[in-house]
Amino acid sequence: MSSYSIVQAGESRSFPAAHAFLEQASQGDAPGLVYLGAQAGSAFAQGQGHAQRAFVAIELGTECLGTHTGERRGLEGSNVVGFARFRLGDADPSPLVELVRQPGTQPEALEAARAAFQSAGLVVAVCGDFPGRIVDRLIRPYFNAALRRLDEKLASADDLDKTLCLGLGYPEGPISLLERTGLAHHFQVTQALYEALGQSDYAPARRARVAAAR
Numbered sequence: 001m002s003s004y005s006i007v008q009a010g011e012s013r014s015f016p017a018a019h020a021f022l023e024q025a026s027q028g029d030a031p032g033l034v035y036l037g038a039q040a041g042s043a044f045a046q047g048q049g050h051a052q053r054a055f056v057a058i059e060l061g062t063e064c065l066g067t068h069t070g071e072r073r074g075l076e077g078s079n080v081v082g083f084a085r086f087r088l089g090d091a092d093p094s095p096l097v098e099l100v101r102q103p104g105t106q107p108e109a110l111e112a113a114r115a116a117f118q119s120a121g122l123v124v125a126v127c128g129d130f131p132g133r134i135v136d137r138l139i140r141p142y143f144n145a146a147l148r149r150l151d152e153k154l155a156s157a158d159d160l161d162k163t164l165c166l167g168l169g170y171p172e173g174p175i176s177l178l179e180r181t182g183l184a185h186h187f188q189v190t191q192a193l194y195e196a197l198g199q200s201d202y203a204p205a206r207r208a209r210v211a212a213a214r
Contacts, residue, residue, distance in 0.1 A: 002054060002115040004032030009043035012036040014059055014085035014093060021120035032116055035059060041068040044080075055109040055116070056080045057099075062136065062192040065100045065129045077104025081113045085122070086135050089181030097122045098133040131196035132189070140190050140202055146174035147205035183211035 006025045015022055015036060025034070031054035035044045040059040045068065050056050056079060058068055065082035082100030087093040097117045101110055114124045127134045146164075150157055161173020178186055187208035194202040204212075 002032050002112040002119070003030040004034050004055075004057075004116050005030040006034045006036055007040075007043050007047070008036050009039040010037035012038075012059060013061075013087055014083070014097075016093070019120065021117065021122065024120060031055075032057070032112060034116070044068055050080065051078070053079060055112040057113050057116075058082050060084045060100060060133075062132050062189060062196070064131055065102060069102065071102075075104050077102035077106070079106050079109035081105060081110060082129070083113070083117070084133065088177065089185035091181040095121070095123050096135070097124050098135065099124050099126045100129050100133060101126060102129050132193045136189055136193065140186070140193060143174050143178055143186060144190060144201065144203070144205045144208075147178070147207045150175060151206055178208075183208050184214075187212035 003026050005028065006022065033047075033050070033053050033055075034057045035041075035047070036059050037043070038061070041063075044050075044056070044058050058065065058080065060082040061084070065080070066076060068082075069078065069080050070076060084098050084100075085093045086096045086098060099110070099113060099117070110126065114126070117124050125134060130137065132140070146160060149155070150160060154160070155163070157173075157175040161176050164170050164173050172180075187204045190202050190204040190208065193199075194204065
């Protein structure tokens, strides 16, 4: 287990409620340092002594880690990593933590951060420094496609969901899942990815835009 302390900087999407990761954090100085919350990046910018830590972890939204650490000639990287616990809209966060590295991230810092999250029972996937990381980059175009097929009246919402559940073995169809967890949040994520990547697959579907406007 890698020891760490936490700096709370606003509401955290990754840890909105009690969790072992919060409970086992050190109350004083520790080798690792975790910045939690919507203002985690700003708190990191004001922090000191980062270079002496085993690792520093910054909670991310859809933005790149380089937004907070800087980038230079593709060589960027230090003992600082980014992370986000995957969560769909208002649903409870999943056990998955996406741990973000830069090209020059120190391997020992990455492993120390991984050990800290895993010690709390979380599952870690490591990815490069890209907007939206792994899961959002894969599932948001799929959600948009389902919403657009509903607008085109390819089938009813129930039949679209039923087909994907029975045909592909999904536990819940995309329309039901988005309605349950929040279409407005889907709009926020896809709009951010569309602005960052400029790819039409991420342009928010009409129904998500309407939900956000309401």
